[in-house]
Amino acid sequence: MAVLVIAEHDNRRLRPSTLNVVTAASRMAGDVHVLVAGADCAEVARQAAQVTGVSKVLLADAPHMAEELAECVSEQVVALARAYSHVVAAATSFGKDVLPRAAARHDCAPVSDIVAVESPDTFARPIYAGNAIATVRCGEPIKFVTVRPTAFDAAPAQGGNAPVETVAVAADPGLSRFVSREGAKLDRPELQGARVVVSGGRGLGSAENFKLLEKVADRLNAALGASRAAVDAGYAPNDWQVGQTGKIVAPQLYLAVGISGAIQHLAGMKDSKVIVAINKDPEAPIFQIADYGLVADLFEALPQLLQELG
């Protein structure tokens, strides 16, 4: 049996998280197929076909698939799933929206946000904001799984040469329609895929002061993040939020500035390779998990940091 990976994309480019999902999928079964559902998205199918480890790409190309509507995409997944042992997507806002809907239609209990594949039917997943890791066995005939992208290496984007097969498109059930999208500016790496994340907390004191962080992020080609406290205070937009109820990141370098380190925040970043904390409070819990801690006033440290980085 094969695994069906639901690709995530914007009709032009495959999102990097799909590469991590391919790696997880290849540990579940030998054959990895990728579903590209979208509109005018043949280019995405071509990119998916080149990913190492992918043996077939299924292309469902129709106007009503353009905007990632769960009702439409899950209908497509439902139509294809029976031929697979596993259906897998990234635990992103897209994957979390679509996958449980498709699973329920097959009367299968899905497994969310896995961080390890122990065997084709056994997976590890964090619960209670990452304060415990549960190992779960899923006996369902089709295993519907979302994968935490940061827990798996990305499959090489090149090296494959899979055939692309056009499949019959599932009809629009007519339950929903797309209205509009307010995109974040894409002059920075995406938070979840970035190599470096520069994150600010309530210690920044204002939205204006977050600009200090932007300069550091520019220099490091980093994504910007924030604690929930900073988001709640209106210093940063919600889609920067890192933590249990925001985004889960695991970059090579996580720079936490003015963040005290509530457990809900740590849940979103503690798997980063190197954690740096700058905080004026030497007792801040963030220092308990930081590889490098600097007790300093961030308004003095940030300009110095920019200067040192050159």
Place this chain on the structure above:
Amino acid sequence: MKILVAVKRVVDFNVKVRVKADGSGVDTANLKMSMNPFDEIGVEEAVRLREAGLATEVVAVSCGVPQCQETQRTALAMGADRAILVQAEGELQPLAVAKILKAIFDREQPQLVILGKQAIDDDSNQTGQMLAALAGVGQATFASKLVLADGWAQVTREVDGGLATVAVKLPAVVTTDLRLNEPRYVTLPNIMKAKKKPLETLTPKDLAVDVGARLQTLRTVEPAQRKAGIRVPDVATLVRKLRDEAKVIS
């Protein structure tokens, strides 16, 4: 128009849970329990819609042990009109809960069902989506804004990289994100009033729903602990360490 809100009783978000020494699960005995924070946002949204004259009745549904009644009384004190508890012992997995809610959906015929996007205990983020699938209705997950008009709900959703607005035909399922609203505090008079509001108790059997577990938890362990690293005296040392020791910047 009737609104159904799902309310889950969970370990309070301020409590740090401990894994049982034998790896059989998380120790929840004698811990403070509260309403799942995302469900609180759901109750608040439903009550506001009724207060705005857009809904006529708010029904709070819970599934689980008898103590869930305490959580339901909180929902009633916030302004829900009545409550239904589907009483069941033991673990209820999201698919089982979705099936129970589907049975209540068929019985009550609401125009809108509001759930939290995830419960902060199992962090599954599945139930709303599965209920929508089983009921054959549209879903708008991770809502930060909800507007009802002409038989549709227009919902702004918190998605990766920004906001997406969709319209879903009613009846529909909406799951809440943090910015949808700020739930009110319950007042003593409202707590007293809530005691008089109707609370109906059912069982999964009454609803002909099979709640058997589909997923088996083999073991539960503590996550790998990260050790604290070193303190650096100044920014220059920090940058040198990141360059030469950690090799994460150039």
